Amino acid sequence: MSLVCELAAPFVANSAVDEIDVVRPLRTHTAGCLKCQARHAAMSKTARELIALADEHTKAPADLEWRVMSALEGDLAVPRSWRTPMAVGAAVVSMAAAVIIWRFRPQTPASRAESRVSGKT
Ligand SMILES: [Zn+2]
Numbered sequence: 001m002s003l004v005c006e007l008a009a010p011f012v013a014n015s016a017v018d019e020i021d022v023v024r025p026l027r028t029h030t031a032g033c034l035k036c037q038a039r040h041a042a043m044s045k046t047a048r049e050l051i052a053l054a055d056e057h058t059k060a061p062a063d064l065e066w067r068v069m070s071a072l073e074g075d076l077a078v079p080r081s082w083r084t085p086m087a088v089g090a091a092v093v094s095m096a097a098a099v100i101i102w103r104f105r106p107q108t109p110a111s112r113a114e115s116r117v118s119g120k121t
Pocket residue numbers: 004005008029030033034035036037
């Protein structure tokens with residue numbers, strides 16, 4: 001492949017994808033060069049295939065985020081969609097634990113007397 005072919009390659013690719021002519025300084029070369037024409041044909045085919053794929057809408061699997069995050073961060077990865085419910089759940093559990101600990105805290109004589117005065121148990 002000649003140097004001119006290498007210089008023309010991005011312009012050939014651009015013309016194939018955008019379906020326009022190659023820019024004028026390189027057009028005479030690409031019109032007579034079989035390698036550039038082959039590259040243009042291959043790029044055109046690839047562009048058409050990509051455009052056809054873009055029209056297809058495939059729904060991602062439900063566990064895709066989990067699988068990707070697990071692959072990236074290991075088995076302890078938490079998908080972003082689970083982070084808020086997990087944070088709320090953790091806050092509720094910790095508040096419940098705090099209430100239980102407060103309720104069953106050891107009673108001192110002073111706190112028992114205070115509870116009797118205020119009517120609490
Ligand atoms: Zn060429």
